[in-house]
Amino acid sequence: MKTFARRRLSLQVAMFASVAAAALIASAPARADDVTPERLLNSAKEPGNWLLHHQNYSATRFSTLSEINKDNVKNLKVAWTMQLGGVEGGGIWTHGGLEGTPIVDNGFMYVTDGWGSVYKIDAHGGKGVLLWKMDPKTDHDWAGAVACCGVDNRGVALWGNLVISHTLDGRLIATNKDTGQVAWQRQVADPNKGEVITGAPLIVKNMAITGVAGAEYGIRGWIAATDLNTQKEVWRTYTIPGKGEPGSDTWKDSQNAAASGGGSTWVTGSYDPATNTLIWGVGNPGPDWDNAYRPGDNLYTDSSLALDADTGKIKWHYQHTPNDPYDYDSVAENVLADVPGANGSTTKIALEADRNGFAYAIDRTNGKFLWGLPFVKKVTWTKGLDPETGKPAEYDPNKQVQTYNASVTPSRTNKVTDICPGNMGGKNWPPTAYNPQLKLWYIPVIESCNRITVEEMTKDKLKPREFWTGGGPSQPVKITGSITAIDVTTGKIAGKFETPFPNLGGILATPDLVFSGQPSGEVQAVDAKTMQKLWEFNTGGGVNAPPMTFSVDGKQYIAILVGLGGAWDKWFIDATPELKRMQPGSMLYVFAL
Amino acid sequence: MKRDNKTPLGATIAFAVIAFTVMTAGAFAQSADPTDVGKAVFKRANCFGCHKWHGNGGGGYGGDALSLRKTELTKDQIVETVECGRPGTGMPFFMRGAYDTTKCYDMDRKQVGAQMPQEANVFLRHEDVEAVADYVLTHIKGKGEPTHAECTDFFGNTSHVCDIYKDAQPSGGQTSTGQPK
Numbered sequence: 001m002k003t004f005a006r007r008r009l010s011l012q013v014a015m016f017a018s019v020a021a022a023a024l025i026a027s028a029p030a031r032a033d034d035v036t037p038e039r040l041l042n043s044a045k046e047p048g049n050w051l052l053h054h055q056n057y058s059a060t061r062f063s064t065l066s067e068i069n070k071d072n073v074k075n076l077k078v079a080w081t082m083q084l085g086g087v088e089g090g091g092i093w094t095h096g097g098l099e100g101t102p103i104v105d106n107g108f109m110y111v112t113d114g115w116g117s118v119y120k121i122d123a124h125g126g127k128g129v130l131l132w133k134m135d136p137k138t139d140h141d142w143a144g145a146v147a148c149c150g151v152d153n154r155g156v157a158l159w160g161n162l163v164i165s166h167t168l169d170g171r172l173i174a175t176n177k178d179t180g181q182v183a184w185q186r187q188v189a190d191p192n193k194g195e196v197i198t199g200a201p202l203i204v205k206n207m208a209i210t211g212v213a214g215a216e217y218g219i220r221g222w223i224a225a226t227d228l229n230t231q232k233e234v235w236r237t238y239t240i241p242g243k244g245e246p247g248s249d250t251w252k253d254s255q256n257a258a259a260s261g262g263g264s265t266w267v268t269g270s271y272d273p274a275t276n277t278l279i280w281g282v283g284n285p286g287p288d289w290d291n292a293y294r295p296g297d298n299l300y301t302d303s304s305l306a307l308d309a310d311t312g313k314i315k316w317h318y319q320h321t322p323n324d325p326y327d328y329d330s331v332a333e334n335v336l337a338d339v340p341g342a343n344g345s346t347t348k349i350a351l352e353a354d355r356n357g358f359a360y361a362i363d364r365t366n367g368k369f370l371w372g373l374p375f376v377k378k379v380t381w382t383k384g385l386d387p388e389t390g391k392p393a394e395y396d397p398n399k400q401v402q403t404y405n406a407s408v409t410p411s412r413t414n415k416v417t418d419i420c421p422g423n424m425g426g427k428n429w430p431p432t433a434y435n436p437q438l439k440l441w442y443i444p445v446i447e448s449c450n451r452i453t454v455e456e457m458t459k460d461k462l463k464p465r466e467f468w469t470g471g472g473p474s475q476p477v478k479i480t481g482s483i484t485a486i487d488v489t490t491g492k493i494a495g496k497f498e499t500p501f502p503n504l505g506g507i508l509a510t511p512d513l514v515f516s517g518q519p520s521g522e523v524q525a526v527d528a529k530t531m532q533k534l535w536e537f538n539t540g541g542g543v544n545a546p547p548m549t550f551s552v553d554g555k556q557y558i559a560i561l562v563g564l565g566g567a568w569d570k571w572f573i574d575a576t577p578e579l580k581r582m583q584p585g586s587m588l589y590v591f592a593l
Numbered sequence: 594m595k596r597d598n599k600t601p602l603g604a605t606i607a608f609a610v611i612a613f614t615v616m617t618a619g620a621f622a623q624s625a626d627p628t629d630v631g632k633a634v635f636k637r638a639n640c641f642g643c644h645k646w647h648g649n650g651g652g653g654y655g656g657d658a659l660s661l662r663k664t665e666l667t668k669d670q671i672v673e674t675v676e677c678g679r680p681g682t683g684m685p686f687f688m689r690g691a692y693d694t695t696k697c698y699d700m701d702r703k704q705v706g707a708q709m710p711q712e713a714n715v716f717l718r719h720e721d722v723e724a725v726a727d728y729v730l731t732h733i734k735g736k737g738e739p740t741h742a743e744c745t746d747f748f749g750n751t752s753h754v755c756d757i758y759k760d761a762q763p764s765g766g767q768t769s770t771g772q773p774k
Contacts, residue, residue: 091754092642094714141754145646148654169753192757216654453657464757467651570642571654 086113091144097565355425517543631728
């Protein structure tokens with residue numbers, strides 16, 4: 001009897017507790033560890049956390065944490081590691097890889113693998129403990145068959161008590177931070193049209209901003225905002241104007257090339273709260289290499305785009321490579337920096353390191369060109385930028401089809417040609433970092449040339465979910481890399497750390513250090529001023545993701561995902577034959593003193 | 594005696610059941626597509642990584658994989674191309690010892706020189722290569738536009754990958770509005 005009574009009592013307590021819990025969930029009171037729009041705006045006040053994909057809305061990937069510094073970095077050691085999943089293939093891919101940036105909030109880390117599984121890891125106590133894994137059951141064949149450049153997912157965002165993530169098959173997913181249960185999901189992109197999602201969402205106010213990939217499959221690109229409260233779309237802005245809209249006259253053909261004109265948006269952008277402006281990079285036009293199919297400047301491909309965050313309305317644009325015949329997209333992140341100008345003024349700039357090999361500073365209040373310079377050692381497609389406009393010197397606004405340096409430019413009459421940078425670009429998606437104390441901007445460089453073979457496209461070749469590239473690249477030339485530092489007060493190169501392989505991972509900057517990795521396995525720390533290597537650890541796997549830093553229990557850590565996937569080992573490996581030995585993998589490394 | 598009689602009867606019944614089962618299984622096996630082995634090789638050897646599931650290949654990021662739907666190669670020529678690769682192109686060789694213990698196109702590794710094709714991720718036995726050639730000849734070579742039935746035959750029904758072929762009518766004209774019928 002006693003036992004029974006006790007049981008009934010405990011049952012009643014349990015029932016009461018669960019009702020109370022349900023009431024709690026229903027009223028959804030803000031908890032201290034909820035990620036609010038205010039916390040995201042003030043991420044600088046939480047140096048131990050890494051709350052946004054690019055660390056902060058300005059996309060600097062700069063952390064003020066300095067327990068690990070140039071005097072002691074030589075003592076950096078592996079603190080813990082964790083084997084992740086998602087290595088399996090699908091579609092045209094034999095395996096997945098890791099390109100994500102971990103997000104850390106109060107000692108809890110959130111990472112993704114290439115197929116979009118989200119892992120929550122407790123990083124307290126000097127070790128990593130997996131708390132849950134949310135597997136979105138991505139449709140491998142549907143998505144993998146139209147993922148031009150790998151089984152990739154670059155990470156999550158946090159909002160309220162939800163983890164917000166994307167999947168390659170086009171979904172936006174909200175997962176309960178505590179339980180790992182999917183709260184809701186929404187189809188944002190359509191793989192039936194060749195659309196997939198690889199970028200991390202950006203949270204602005206109560207919206208998740210999503211970019212799309214698929215310019216190699218004849219999509220018409222867009223950026224979309226989803227209201228996280230109502231789960232409904234707030235706006236969707238196409239990166240290629242509709243008929244009659246401003247910019248539509250830059251598509252001068254009679255076969256509606258704009259409808260399949262590309263302009264994808266697969267790298268997470270930045271946000272300027274002072275003007276409520278999103279600044280987002282736009283990808284290449286399609287077909288990539290047959291620019292005679294799409295005469296005109298092809299706005300807004302290869303552009304940096306400024307949009308009103310509430311409406312998606314375009315405020316300004318800056319196009320880098322009009323009528324691009326090279327696949328030199330401008331999908332890269334724009335870094336927002338404030339630099340001293342004339343007479344004690346401050347210039348608000350947006351920095352972008354373009355696939356075309358040039359670094360650009362744009363006035364982010366109006367989209368006007370300020371300065372630009374090549375950050376790679378070899379550029380052959382143009383003799384340089386016009387110092388006033390920043391356009392390639394050979395650009396002729398009266399020409400329908402640009403030829404630039406015609407002797408090397410792919411065209412219908414120059415069908416096999418070598419270009420520098422190669423079509424992977426001088427810099428691809430791996431993010432730059434900007435040290436606002438030193439005013440130095442660090443670019444992960446792919447020092448490259450490659451060979452383009454042009455295929456003349458006709459409208460009948462345009463088919464859903466089939467490549468729409470107008471040719472393809474091959475790799476007869478060895479490709480190397482560097483981290484190149486640019487002084488943004490002078491617009492000049494301040495230093496270079498040259499590497500035997502291209503930088504496919506991206507950069508983290510701390511007050512006196514720069515961290516990055518090599519596809520041959522080494523994670524490295526470089527002196528932020530002298531660009532001399534101070535520390536190195538060989539992870540044994542190809543680095544294809546950016547490092548980040550956080551602190552927990554008062555101790556600083558460096559974290560990086562390791563597992564070579566992406567485009568390189570399928571499309572570009574012949575340019576780095578030594579990397580053929582790198583095995584697929586999926587591993588999280590965390591370092592500490 | 595009775596026991597002795599019973600045993601053969603039980604054995605006979607058991608034999609009959611087994612025989613029936615074997616015959617049934619055999620009947621099913623005969624009705625299945627004999628090129629299923631080749632289809633499995635097509636997947637396992639990642640032929641569809643470049644040639645695509647439908648075999649049309651095509652230009653793209655990785656260069657040009659030739660169309661197997663438009664190919665004019667015979668079975669022997671397909672077998673040779675798979676085993677030896679195509680010198681100077683991205684088509685790898687799938688035969689262990691190609692250009693080393695077995696000459697290809699009358700060339701060894703030294704003679705083919707810089708045109709040496711790359712080694713595939715898997716090596717295939719000769720029977721596997723013949724099977725994949727039979728699969729290509731039966732299901733891909735000479736076919737027109739890919740169909741929904743061909744697609745689901747390749748992928749099954751657990752993915753959305755074939756959805757875009759659902760409404761494709763040979764006569765054409767109408768595009769689907771996406772509304773369920």
